[in-house]
Amino acid sequence: MKLFLPKQHGAWAMLILPFWLGAASSEIIWPHIPFFLGWILLYLATYPSLLLFKRKRITFYAKWTAIYMVPAILLLLVPLLTRPSIIVFGFLMIPFFIINAYFSSKNQDRALGNDFSAIFSFSIAGLASSYLPHGEFTALSWTVFAASVLFFAGSTFYVKSMIREKKKLSFRWLSWIYHAAVPLVWLSMGEWVVAAAFLPSLYRSIAFYGKPFSPKKIGIFEIGNAAIFFIMILIAMN
Known part of the structure; x- marks a missing residue:
């Protein structure tokens, strides 16, 4: 039986990075x-x-849905039994699922609001991962959450500026200003390593704009960029 898998390959980075950065910000158990x-x-x-x-x-x-959901629930019982209060994060994700369901019902899966809703859900998973070991948050937990949201929001702006919105100069400037502002904000807070983690995103948003890259090539570059971001945030934790 051939598996029915999502077509949004970029979502895999959002699935993996916030979760394990969240775990690393606390303790991996x-x-x-x-x-x-x-x-x-x-x-x-x-x-x-x-x-x-x-x-x-x-x-x-x-x-x-049932094929994936049943084993998902069984596996998620482990963190739930380890830290029962972690169920709160599931409730926090519900409004974002409703937003995604709305956009799906309207056939607007590529809408910016739909993307941002998914980004928050994935980043909340990072908070849950950080919360699991000790049932508490640290300043580092929130840094990882904010960095994850900002990184993947930037990725969304960049990809749209390269594909769906590539003919809109206003969107290009929105992407460039966003990518320039984010590292400056982190720098102003004294988080220079976190700020540096966003510099490759700034570079590619400007240097790659207008290049005739295929969606596949854009995706490959984004995987590399995400890997650099992941390593830099890990360095920032130490």
């Missing part, structure tokens, strides 16, 4: 493993469940 596997399966279940709101191929999408 063994329940993080089933937590992460359950988180992956929950994401895979969310994809067909959102497609249900388009009211097409309902039986097919319902089947795949």
Whole structure:
């Protein structure tokens, strides 16, 4: 049986980076493993469940939602039993799921608001991962959360400026100003390593703009950029 997988390949970076940066900002413990596997399966279940709101191929999408959701719930019981209060983060994600469901029902999956909603959900998972070991947040937890949101928001601006909005000069300037402002904000707070983590994003938003890159090539560069960001944030923690 061929797996039914999301087509948004860039979402995998959002799935992985905030979670493990959140874990690293606190303490990595063994329940993080089933937590992460359950988180992956929950994401895979969310994809067909959102497609249900388009009211097409309902039986097919319902089947795949169940295929992924059942093992996801079983795996997520491990962090829930380890830290019962972690369920709060699940509740925090519900409004963002509703927003994504709305955009899906309107066939506006590429809308900026839909992207930002998903970014917050993925970043909340990073907070949950940080919260799991000790049931508390640190300043580092919030730094990771903010950095994750800002990084993937920038990625969204950049990708749209290269593909869907490439003919809009106003969107180009929005992307450039955003990418320039973010490291300056971190620098003003004395977080120079975090600021440096955003410099590759600034560079590629300007240097690559207007290049005839295919979506695949853009995605490959984004994977590399995300890897640099991940390493730099880990360095900032030490």
